[in-house]
Each structure stands twice: as C-alpha cells, then as structure tokens.
Amino acid sequence: MYLVIVGGGKVGAPLASSLINEGHEVFVLDHDPETVASLQRELGMIATVGEATSVRALQEAGASRAGAIIATTDSDEDNLAACQLARTNFDIPRTISIVHSPENAELFDIAGVDLVVSATDLVLSNLATGLPAHPLIRLMPIADRSQELVAIKLPAAGTVIGRTLSELTLPYGTKIILMVTSEGQSKTPDADTLVEEEDQIIALSPKNSTSELWELLTELR
Amino acid sequence: MNVIIVGAGNLGSALARKLSDLGHRITVIDKNPKAVSLLPRGRVDSGVMTVIHRDGSTGAAMIEAGIANADVFIAATGKDSLNGLAAQRAKTIFRVEEVMTAVKDEGARTLYDSLGITTINKASLASDQLVNLLAEEK
Numbered sequence: 198m199y200l201v202i203v204g205g206g207k208v209g210a211p212l213a214s215s216l217i218n219e220g221h222e223v224f225v226l227d228h229d230p231e232t233v234a235s236l237q238r239e240l241g242m243i244a245t246v247g248e249a250t251s252v253r254a255l256q257e258a259g260a261s262r263a264g265a266i267i268a269t270t271d272s273d274e275d276n277l278a279a280c281q282l283a284r285t286n287f288d289i290p291r292t293i294s295i296v297h298s299p300e301n302a303e304l305f306d307i308a309g310v311d312l313v314v315s316a317t318d319l320v321l322s323n324l325a326t327g328l329p330a331h332p333l334i335r336l337m338p339i340a341d342r343s344q345e346l347v348a349i350k351l352p353a354a355g356t357v358i359g360r361t362l363s364e365l366t367l368p369y370g371t372k373i374i375l376m377v378t379s380e381g382q383s384k385t386p387d388a389d390t391l392v393e394e395e396d397q398i399i400a401l402s403p404k405n406s407t408s409e410l411w412e413l414l415t416e417l418r
Numbered sequence: 419m420n421v422i423i424v425g426a427g428n429l430g431s432a433l434a435r436k437l438s439d440l441g442h443r444i445t446v447i448d449k450n451p452k453a454v455s456l457l458p459r460g461r462v463d464s465g466v467m468t469v470i471h472r473d474g475s476t477g478a479a480m481i482e483a484g485i486a487n488a489d490v491f492i493a494a495t496g497k498d499s500l501n502g503l504a505a506q507r508a509k510t511i512f513r514v515e516e517v518m519t520a521v522k523d524e525g526a527r528t529l530y531d532s533l534g535i536t537t538i539n540k541a542s543l544a545s546d547q548l549v550n551l552l553a554e555e556k
Contacts, residue, residue, distance in 0.1 A: 247555065250523070250526075251525070252525025272499070273502040274475060274499040277499065277502065277503050278499035278503070281502070282526060282529060283530045286529075286534060298476070300476070301503070303511070304506060304507055304510065304511065307511075308506055308510075310488050374485055414532075
C-alpha cells in the first residue's frame, strides 16, 4: 500500500522504516530539511521537505493515490489539519493520527480521524503497569470512546477479596471480561468466580463509571 | 454580543478594537503576555476588554474566557492549523453559534466551509479590495 507519513521525527522515522520492511511504499513529509536529509540517507529518496498542513505539499507527496495518511508530528493541530485536508482534498481512504494532549482525542474522533492514538495515554498506561500501587490502567477506548477497556489490580486488603463476582454490585453497564491471578493464571469470570488477592481484573466499562469501578475494587477494609 | 477572539496579532487586535467600538463584549486569548501591545490599552486596563494569557486552542482557556455564553468565536492567530483546531473545538465541543477562522492556505477553505465554520483570508480580502479600487478608477 502507498502510505503518506507526515512528520519524520521520533515516531515517523522508525514507522517509515518498519513499513518499508513490511513491503509498503512510503513517503514522508517533514518541514525540517535536516530531518529529511537524514531520512534520505537511511531509507533512500522517500522523504521531502514540506508543511504537513499545506494542500500543495500533500499533493506533491502523492496524497491522491495514497491508501492512508499517518500524522506523527509533535503538533496536534498540524496532525488534525493534515488528516482533514487529505480527506477533503484527496479523498484519502484512511486517516491515522497521534494525539499528544488527551483532551484532543475526542475532537479528532468527532472530526472524523479514523484511528486516533493518544501518546500520553499509552505512556501513562505503560508507566502504571510498573508501579507497586493499584492504579487504574486504561487499555483502550472502545467504539466512540463512550466505553473503555481497563485493567485494575486488586489490593490484598481490599473489601472485595474473598467474595464471588455475584456478590459485587458493579456500576451499571460494567462487564468483567477476564481475571488473571498473581501467578498469571487466567480465570473466566462467572457469577461464582472467587475474587482473590492481587487479581488483575480486565473490564469493559462505560467511561463515566470507571472511577466508581476503581473505587469499588480497590476499597480497603 | 459576547465575542471571543484567539490571537492578539494584527488581525485579532483590529477585530477586537472594531467590535468593541460597536459595543460588543470582547475577550481576547493569547498565550504570549507581550501580545497585548496592539490592543486598546484603556479598555484592557478598565476591564471593558478581557485578556487571557493561555493557549487559546485548549478547552481550559475557552472555559476561562466564558465560552458557554459566547455568541461568536473567532480564531485569528497566524497559524492556520491552530485556528482550525480551536475553531472546531468551539463549534463541536462548545457549540458556539457563529465560529470564524482565519486561513492563509486557500486549500483549507473548502474544509472549514464544509464544517460550517466561516473563513477569513486576509490576502484574498486585501486583493479583492485593491481590484475593486482599480476598477472604480477606470
């Protein structure tokens, strides 16, 4: 597939390289001549200097025959504009973008960006898995972001330990999908499943009930 | 009317001054604290015109500027993409009735027109006016 990447920096450059290795045809647009020169040295003539938000630059990058545009610049506004301009001017079938400020993710969704990857959320969820605390880990938004997949690790002294799932009053709409014990054994949740210390619970949760779910599962005796 | 203007550069400041002359309540957002030099000082000092020093494309800045009660939102910074993002937030998240954005790239006009956002292009306005002047002289 022919793919246009805007932004050839920390994300764009390795992305271009791995897509080329997988056999895709890639073209990178970046406003910085040094970045472009370095891409050309490493990957060949697959990059050019141009503004991500210029219709002409997108055209010169071949947006009209591209199967997708992937926006990876450091600027949320440039990423959004690049995706929208590619869609309205070149009818590009698929738009994919990184978003840095979490509040912009919803706006990108409304604006019709097909796949929105929140850099901050990814970093936070990875950091959280390494912490000794019992944080709420947001794994991914579902559908229109009204629901999300979350992981919560249960504290040893929690009020829910030793009870069965049917004894818990979960927030409305919450579905527990999987439970993993501290030894790494997975339990398929049903009404009689016992909740044990340090279990990891993976749940699908309506976004506005997630904090209620976290409080229920991590409340201490 | 309550008007929020993002960007206190040449365009934003001129708009703020003229709309304020007409009696509208103006709030200007510009992240650069020095960017008030083009605004009418007396009105800023007396509080008739409010200035907020934040990134005007963020929801927090818009809320501080009173976007819930805004009738008009104008994105007038020098950066097309920032204007576009701010204008779309004002339109789709805060549901402001009239949203306008300054654009330099003609190619971006179709996009914002399709979203119901009014576009202003300084260069094209100026050249139209000059062409009209020339036509009148003939």
